[in-house]
Amino acid sequence: MNYLLNPDFKLIYSNKSAGDLYFKHTWKDTLILISQVEWEILNHLVTHKDCQLSLEFISKNFEAEENVLQDLIQYSEEIGLLMTEDAFKIYLLQKSANQKAHFSAWKLILSQCFYFLSIPIEFIGKGNLRFYKIAKIPLEKSWMEFIAQKKWVQLAGQLLTLFLLLAGIFPLLFIDGYVQKWLDIDLHSNQLLLPFLISGLLFTTFLHEFAHYLIYLKYGGLVADLGFSLVLGFIPFVHINTNSLHFWENQKHRITVITAGIFFDISLLVGINVILQQISDITWISHWKILQCFIAFRILFNAIPFIPGTDGYFLLTEWMGEPALFHEASRSFQKWKSNFFHRNEIAITGKDYLYLSYIVLSYCFITAYYCLLALWIIIPYLISVFP
Known part of the structure; x- marks a missing residue:
């Protein structure tokens, strides 16, 4: 019987010290873990298409019993990693049907x-x-x-970030009255302001995510995606999905990947001071200052640990040692709510109270953000109606 490995499973992390391999399904998002030895056996089986040869390979290299191969085949078929040729044809039909069911006209146009x-x-x-x-x-x-x-490229990216940081800090520290001069400049606008801000924010957002990606690959990251999402319902969010990061054993490397984007943004924020020193047009100085303000807001928003998905949130999960922090905090909140409203006697631990305080702060920050946004939209209208 001929077997095939499912090509939709991608290797996202190799733990060399433990000999473990982590695979992720590309469209089902399921994770599986197998050992390096099991992977070698499966590859031998798929390559040579002969169970007897694979049994000889196992006995020669791993000194394992004969039933190991059959158990491995059964397990791999159950999780969908290994398939017979007939099963693979059925799988492709199911995949095609699933894609068509979730594929609207606008998705087809964008895909093309x-x-x-x-x-x-x-x-x-x-x-x-x-x-x-x-x-x-x-x-x-x-x-x-x-x-x-x-x-x-990785080295050049790190040196560029350091250069921007040092060059941008220089006028702040050594030019008398620089901060006051920055504050005293009046804001000016022209028809180029909006295109400049949009292109500047898009480009700097790409650089922010590219900084994450550079460090991720530097420390051995294998597979990543460029994701497009909505945060808090409507905020467009471009991000790098570092699929294997929470499997890494080295916490220092994980934290470096998480902080790479914010650190680059800070360097870029102060690095714009170098540009401000070189131009004399008041309007363009104003444009660059407005871009600085937007970058500063992005740094503050991205550093908030109480909004899931931000760099600040992932830093807090590292500090607390809980990758699924918001999920666990929501479970603790449900336990407390069940005890309070339904009078159920569910034991609540000290960690539950910690998670409860986190979820309350999280909802407060999210609510405050929506309120500020509403004021930002409504107040100009009220001013125009009631001068």
């Missing part, structure tokens, strides 16, 4: 546009009001991966 650009976009359409995943672009074998994997 990205196809002409050689960009394989995949639509997701999953999530909730806090974080809704729209689509992703696999970066495997892309030009972005090709560039970011080069050691000199």
Whole structure:
């Protein structure tokens, strides 16, 4: 019987010390864990297409019993990693039917546009009001991966970030009255302001995510996606899905990947001071200052640990040692609510109270954000109606 490995499972992390391999299904998002030995056996079986040869391979290299192969085949078929040729044909039909069921006309148009650009976009359409995943672009074998994997690019990126930081801090520390001069400049606008801000924010957002990606690849990351999502229901959010990060054993490397984006944004924020020193046009100085303000707001928003999906949130999960912090906090809140309203006697631990305080703060921050947004939209209208 001929077997095939499911190509939709991608290796996202290899734990060399433990000999474990982590695979992720590209469109079902399921995770599986198998050992390096099991993977070698499966590859031998698929390559040689002969169970007897694979049994000889096992006995020669691993000194295992004969029933190991049969158990491994059964387990791999159950999780969908290994398939017979007939089962694979059925699987492809199911995959095609699933894609058609979730593929509307606008998705087809967008897919064709990205196809002409050689960009394989995949639509997701999953999530909730806090974080809704729209689509992703696999970066495997892309030009972005090709560039970011080069050691000199990784080094150049780190040196550029350091240079921007030092060069931007210099006028703040050594030019008398620089901060006051920055504050005293009047804001000016022209027809180029909006295009400048939109293109500047898009470009700097890309650089922010590229900083995450560079460090992720530097420390051994394998597979990543460029994701497009909505935060808090409506805020467009471009991000790098570092699929294997929470499996990494080295916490220092995990924290470095998480903080890379914010650190680059801070460097960029102060680095714009170098540009302000070189231009004399008051209008363009004003444009760059407004861009600085937007970048500063993005840094503050991204550093808030009480909004799931931000860099601040992932830093807090690292500090608390709980990758699924919001989920666990929601469970603690449900336990407390069940005790309070239904009088159920469910034991609440000290950690539950900690999680409860987190979920309360999280909802407060999210509510405050919506209120500020509403005021930002409503107040100009009220001013125009009631001068």
